[in-house]
Amino acid sequence: MPHIQLDLSGTEPFIRPEEWKAIAPQVEAAAQLLEQRCGLGADFLGWLDLPVRLDSAELQRIEAAAQRIRSQSEVLVVIGIGGSYLGAQAALEFCRPTLRGKPSGGALEVFFAGTHLSGLYLKQLIRAIGGRDFSVNIISKSGTTLEPALAFRFFRRLLEERYGLAGARERIYATTDRSRGALRALAERQGYEAFVIPDDVGGRFSVLTAVGLLPLAAAGIPLDALLGGAAKAYQRYRDGNVLQNDTLRYAAARNLLYRKGKAIEVLVSYEPRLFYLAEWWKQLYGESEGKDGKGLFPASAQFTTDLHSLGQYLQDGRRHLFETVLDIETPEDGALTVPATEDDLDGLNYLAGKTLHYINRQALQGTMEAHIEGQVPNLRLILPEASPQVLGQLFYFFEKACAVSGYLLGVNPFDQPGVEAYKKNMLRLLKQP
């Protein structure tokens, strides 16, 4: 099984070996807090050994529901926000990249809803479904989070109008709290098939629970590969040695850079299929570390696109950032090769016969060198291939590194006290009774 690797050579000009020695005991202490489950937020460590203690009955139920969704519908509407959709969206685009969301060969089309309050989007989505059969997976711990709850009202009504009350019940799948909350109550009253968001797994760590697994299975992503990759990472990253464990090396490097004034981490990718993985990563790190006035600001960039927009800033602007680059090694099957032209007016015939993937990776290499020269530390995470198995590793890698990184920073990586402030104001303005 090929595995992901962290290359820190692009940080060497910026971090002396002694700095590693100085921080190592702190990283080990942070890792210990996690392993011994005695740090802040230790009630929310369910994700830590999730890959090796999966409930196989629940998994079978997920696969069976996925099968049923595929047989009853052409479209699945996944309703959720934040951690209730970003993991599935990221995995779907990574494992089954599409142009504008349209899968080939008549596969199930997946739309996400309840991710914001745009009425226009909702109208267009309803129009896009048209007369096609559809099912709904509503994902919400409480069932009262405004955006998904509102979206669910629209789609529930649509289903009930189209299929009747009994027909709608068979097309609604609820992923929610085991026993509490409005959605659990509704699911029980209506008889929706329901899946569990474990109490000890926070939203941003929930991709490998039913939250992520049901939509992915419905879309035909092989869960065994995804979960097998995560289980492999679980084993691989148990090592407590800072110099050998990539999750600890990543946590240490970003903390070392933060302490010497870096304020922003830019997650860089070179393929569109990584767009939502970056969004998932931004929630994971932003929400886990951005508190008590601390934390690296998590940003993302898509290269080479953004080299023609943010490139100037990255090369030559304020020196308060570093980059973490996702590098997919293996090219696509059946890759396109550059055609020759008779006139060669653009002077690119020397690239004729090369694949775009090859050219893309030279761009990656050249950019890393240029940015390092421009005083931007570069971390590189090498993905041997763009497979579900590698993605499973990647999810677990980032989750574990994030927990250690949060402890190293001195925060509780598992709470999010700041997200209530705007909700409170909004509900006051909406005159919630």
Added chain:
Amino acid sequence: MPHIQLDLSGTEPFIRPEEWKAIAPQVEAAAQLLEQRCGLGADFLGWLDLPVRLDSAELQRIEAAAQRIRSQSEVLVVIGIGGSYLGAQAALEFCRPTLRGKPSGGALEVFFAGTHLSGLYLKQLIRAIGGRDFSVNIISKSGTTLEPALAFRFFRRLLEERYGLAGARERIYATTDRSRGALRALAERQGYEAFVIPDDVGGRFSVLTAVGLLPLAAAGIPLDALLGGAAKAYQRYRDGNVLQNDTLRYAAARNLLYRKGKAIEVLVSYEPRLFYLAEWWKQLYGESEGKDGKGLFPASAQFTTDLHSLGQYLQDGRRHLFETVLDIETPEDGALTVPATEDDLDGLNYLAGKTLHYINRQALQGTMEAHIEGQVPNLRLILPEASPQVLGQLFYFFEKACAVSGYLLGVNPFDQPGVEAYKKNMLRLLKQP
């Protein structure tokens, strides 16, 4: 004609009136450099009075070509990168928002290519066009920029295979330098209809030249409304008084915040149609100001989506950022209203009959209050409606404010010396002869 307005009340807790007095003479000096065309980069001020000195013959040619594209094709592939596509992409999504790029009612479908080096994307795009008739607008000053030049090789071959040499020539529209460069030479040799990128307008300021106007006209966006809005903004923002001219107020406010330690400006929107406008804005400000070790890092966020991912950081993380919020006042026509449910298990019946737009704007208001309380200065740009006319104003507003802001920061807002570094390395690695 309704006009956009800048609301700075959300910066008042962070900027004392005396600070405004102190910076006013500097802002006025920066504005003078621009108006008198004697600042750094003054050879690139063609955009400044573009809205009132448009070449009407060129404009007619653009409209005629657009008409021809619509009559000959169902699909237009626009090939360009950075400033050669972001303006058109931003305007297209703003004026004609779609779900996943698919316009309704059989309107011309527009795809962008040459924006990166993903072979998978290119393959999928070719498959998505399928047997439909298509035309190509290749946009490149030099004709040798790697990404668009490579993409053009693929689509030129495809056109020549499908329509023959003569047929392909009638479907290729080149937007390029007036007289120099590989694309100009190719267009002349092949007889492509060609449009001009003016010498004195840099890529990131080029949306209101043929660069942006041809794809937009082809997609059916009314250019007179877009350009009329820009012309209105041109008149409106000539006033030299810092307290009355919103471009100067915006430049001043962001510079005041930068000087007191803010490192990141987050452009916030509440509608998906604004996604690419933020990308366009990031290039404009990042490339204009990110140099000589200076500049605010331009980031963007989509609310309420990102309130469930970056929201924790924004509320409570490191206090080195401020937000500029785009607020669309007028709701969509035929807006959806929240349905009531019999059980009201989610407790949202109190919102039954309200539009999502109304709820979205309460979220905006509540979030601004929460973030200001969390020590994040908030600027708000009010867009009276999501029309081409308002977008024309917005483009001009941001361009002019950016130029003044760059002078205020003490940089040349019109060059981009840093973007060559990675290209040099890449071409060396690719063994360019």
